[in-house]
Structure formats: structure tokens, C-alpha cells
Amino acid sequence: MATLRFTQNIQRHVACPTREVEGGTLADVLEGYFRVHEQARGYVLDDQGKLRQHMTAFINGSQMRDRDQLSDPVPPDAVVDLVQALSGG
Amino acid sequence: MSTRCHVATRKGLFTLDRGASGWSIGQVAFVGDNCTLVMHDARSGDLIAALNHGHFGIKMHRSKDGGANWSEIATPQYPAKPADYTPKAAPLEGKASDWSLKLVWALAPGGVDESGVVWCGTLPGGLFRSEDGGDSWSLNRPLWDDPLREEWFGGGADYPGIHSVCVDPRDARHVTVGVSCGGVWTTRNGGETWQLGGRGMRAEFMPPERAFEPNAQDPHLVAQCPANPDVLWVQHHNGIFKSTNAATSWTEISDVKPSTFGFAVAVHPHDADTAWFIPAVKDEKRYPMDGQVVVNRTRDGGETFETLTEGLPQSHAYDLVYRHALDVDETGDRLAFGSTTGSLWLSENGGGSWQTLAAHLPPIYAVRFEKARL
Numbered sequence: 001m002a003t004l005r006f007t008q009n010i011q012r013h014v015a016c017p018t019r020e021v022e023g024g025t026l027a028d029v030l031e032g033y034f035r036v037h038e039q040a041r042g043y044v045l046d047d048q049g050k051l052r053q054h055m056t057a058f059i060n061g062s063q064m065r066d067r068d069q070l071s072d073p074v075p076p077d078a079v080v081d082l083v084q085a086l087s088g089g
Numbered sequence: 090m091s092t093r094c095h096v097a098t099r100k101g102l103f104t105l106d107r108g109a110s111g112w113s114i115g116q117v118a119f120v121g122d123n124c125t126l127v128m129h130d131a132r133s134g135d136l137i138a139a140l141n142h143g144h145f146g147i148k149m150h151r152s153k154d155g156g157a158n159w160s161e162i163a164t165p166q167y168p169a170k171p172a173d174y175t176p177k178a179a180p181l182e183g184k185a186s187d188w189s190l191k192l193v194w195a196l197a198p199g200g201v202d203e204s205g206v207v208w209c210g211t212l213p214g215g216l217f218r219s220e221d222g223g224d225s226w227s228l229n230r231p232l233w234d235d236p237l238r239e240e241w242f243g244g245g246a247d248y249p250g251i252h253s254v255c256v257d258p259r260d261a262r263h264v265t266v267g268v269s270c271g272g273v274w275t276t277r278n279g280g281e282t283w284q285l286g287g288r289g290m291r292a293e294f295m296p297p298e299r300a301f302e303p304n305a306q307d308p309h310l311v312a313q314c315p316a317n318p319d320v321l322w323v324q325h326h327n328g329i330f331k332s333t334n335a336a337t338s339w340t341e342i343s344d345v346k347p348s349t350f351g352f353a354v355a356v357h358p359h360d361a362d363t364a365w366f367i368p369a370v371k372d373e374k375r376y377p378m379d380g381q382v383v384v385n386r387t388r389d390g391g392e393t394f395e396t397l398t399e400g401l402p403q404s405h406a407y408d409l410v411y412r413h414a415l416d417v418d419e420t421g422d423r424l425a426f427g428s429t430t431g432s433l434w435l436s437e438n439g440g441g442s443w444q445t446l447a448a449h450l451p452p453i454y455a456v457r458f459e460k461a462r463l
Contacts, residue, residue, distance in 0.1 A: 007142070010145060013142065013145055013148075022320050039161075041146070042146060042164060043142075043145040044145075046146060046189050046190070047164075047166040047167050047190050048167070048169065048170075048187075048188060048189050049356060050189075052144060052145065052146055054143065054144040065402060067447075084145075085144065086146040
């Protein structure tokens, strides 16, 4: 199972504890997580199910590539980090 | 007379109360977060706040205890775009709007006989309705699916949007909405069908032969007189317009000094001939003429205007007032407005004189009095 970790910045809005999740792609892993933590979905994905513009994922330290379908493969025992661009004012 | 005023800003929601010694900031909520709009529901006492968390999207919160505690509620959600549907490109942007929420731009309670109904206007071009005080929302499909909706375009923003929702106090099924840019639309049956009613509005920014096209108009804000709902005032991108026939046709009011450009307008709740505007230099510069913050008031239906200055800064003030940042209470005596540079002014005599309530707030997006419960 992959381990999914979230940026600390999201935690003040919605609790996103680190969890182990089944799934062969990034989309599967996120869906598995949101099934347990539904409220987190809208903070990570927009209303069309797309990854929010200023968020990205790293899979075992490598940045994801497919922002449209989230089809990047997630190896067993991978560590997936959901992070945000640091911008704004 | 209202004794409470909510101020939505770039860095939180501030609530001012009038005590024995005057107005002061009481509650502060969401400090540090971008609070783009707030609504007080006089029927229930509920408050609804719209937040834009940037990275994490737009969220709505509701308070049922006057702002002491807040809970997240549902956010309007656009439907999935049908796979076989290719949306038409907007005329100025050259591309179609996303079917995805960009901004909550209008919040208005439904009628007194519609407990729980709340209207929500959004970017891009959406009108949502809740029947449970914000626990769920549904997109008004008749307006969204109107072919003319795809011809709307952004006015300053990258997307067109609905910023004004006026519910007729006589009949809550009669709703008027303002669109930048897409004119003024009206329904008489609660949103089942819509009519575009902007005859007489003039868009200087369009090619001359299309200047009067109703669907190309940029009303910055539409304000309806509660006591005479057939009268509506519009602060438009290129001037001031008034309708006396429920938005069917409009008359332009010109030659108002120092300027007819601006964003905000408020109409007296009991006197349709009295309205307030906050003029600015048009249109790409957008600051008070000569660095002087003034309020323009008409009390004769737009025949004449007074420029009110008492208590307002008259030199080197560059405060712009956004469309939702002016409000009048249920008596018509108390008004308040806030600026992009964090100043907040209040009048207790219909605009005759003003007091500065704050000078260092974050940029102010919306000012809303808590009006008496119905």
C-alpha cells in the first residue's frame, strides 16, 4: 500500500492525517483516501475532479506528470506527497 | 436602525457594533483568510461567508449565532460538462468559460415566504439556489443553458459573472440578476424562464453598432428599491442607469460630477428617488477624482446630485470602493462603505456626514449591515 502524506498547510482547514491507501495510480490512491476523508476532496480537487491548479503530487520524490487524468503509476509501498505551491499574499 | 455591520476583507471578516460610545470592531473571524463576501439572512439570523483559500479553493461557512461560531457548508458545484458538448468561445476572451467555480460574487436571501432559499451568483456566469440555507446548491439550468449565456464575457475579470441578485419583496418568484458582462436578466417564475431586459443601456466599450446590445452590457451593480421594486438603479461601466419598469428599459443619467464611473450603488429602502454612488476616475485608472473621496447622492430620481464630502478625506486619498462595499440599512439613514486601502466610513444621517471607523483594515470587498429581522 502507498503512504499518502499532505502538506501541513491544509491541516488548519481540514484534517488530512497520513494514511496507507491501496491503488495503482495517483487517481486510485486519492480516491481511496477521499472515501475515508470525504471533506478533504474539495480542498485537493476542484468541482470537476481536477487537481487544484496550485497543488501537485510527488511520488517517491518525483513530481507527477499527468494533471488531467492523474494516471501516474504508484508503486507498492510508494510514498506520495500532496504539496502546494507557496504563493499569494 | 441597524447597529451591526459586517465587513468582508482580503484578510478576514470584521464585525462592527454600535455601542453607547459609538461604533467599534467586535468580532473578527477567519483572520488572515480571504473573505470575499458576507450575507446576513434577516429571516433566520444566519450569516453566510464566502472564503477563497486560493490553493484549496472556495469554501462557504455559516454561522447560526451571530458570528461567534462558524461551520463549513456546501460550496456551489458546477455540473460536469457533457462529453459531446463543445462550448462556444466567449467573444472577448476567445475561449469558453470553465465549468468550475472561480468566485462567489453574489449572495442574497430568497423571499420572506421562502424559508431557507438563498441565491448565489458566481464566476463564471453561474446562478445557484439553495433551499436549505446553504447545505446544498443547484445550478439554475435555464439561465446557464441559455445560448446567450455563452456570449457573456469578463469585465475586468477573466470570466463573466453574476454579482447582483434582487428578489422582489412583493413576489419572490420575480428575480433580477446583473451580469458583468451580460446585462440584466429577469425571471418571473422563480428561475424557470429568463428574459434579457437591458433596453437603453449603452456600452461605450463595444463597437458603436453594438453599443446598445443588452447582452453586452456591464452593469457593475444592480440595486432595487425594496419599497418600490419596479425601480432599479445601476452603476454601469460607463455610467449611471435607472429603470422604473422592473429592468425592462433603462435611462442613462449623464453629466454627473465628478464622474459617472464607479462600482457601488445603494438605493434608499423607502424612497426610490434617493440613491448613493461613489464616483471614480474611469475606467482603467480607477481612483477618486483628484484624490478626494466623495459620495454622490440624488434625492430626486437622478435629476440632480449632491456631492457629499463631510468627514471624508479630501486630499491624496486613493481609495477605490468595490461594488459590494457600500450598504444602506433598513431605515435609509445609516450607510457604510469600505475601500481597497482598508478605510471604512459610516454615516448616520443619510450620507450628510461621515465618520472614519477604521483606516487600516485589509482591502475591503463587502460591507453588509445586519438589518432588522422580518
